[in-house]
Amino acid sequence: MSRNPFAGPRLGLKEGDGAIWLVSFMGYDLGDIDLEQKTPQPLDNPPRPLVSPM
Numbered sequence: 001m002s003r004n005p006f007a008g009p010r011l012g013l014k015e016g017d018g019a020i021w022l023v024s025f026m027g028y029d030l031g032d033i034d035l036e037q038k039t040p041q042p043l044d045n046p047p048r049p050l051v052s053p054m
């Protein structure tokens with residue numbers, strides 16, 4: 001069993017305006033990366049986990 005949580009599923013990057021890229025993981029948009037400023041910007045309303053609380 002792998003100890004890396006990102007092993008297997010792919011991380012997606014989609015070019016936006018200028019140096020801004022959208023980051024996605026397993027079909028969920030997570031946020032943007034500004035390559036000029038080298039800063040991440042999370043989405044205002046990130047996806048919620050599909051696991052029910054216990």
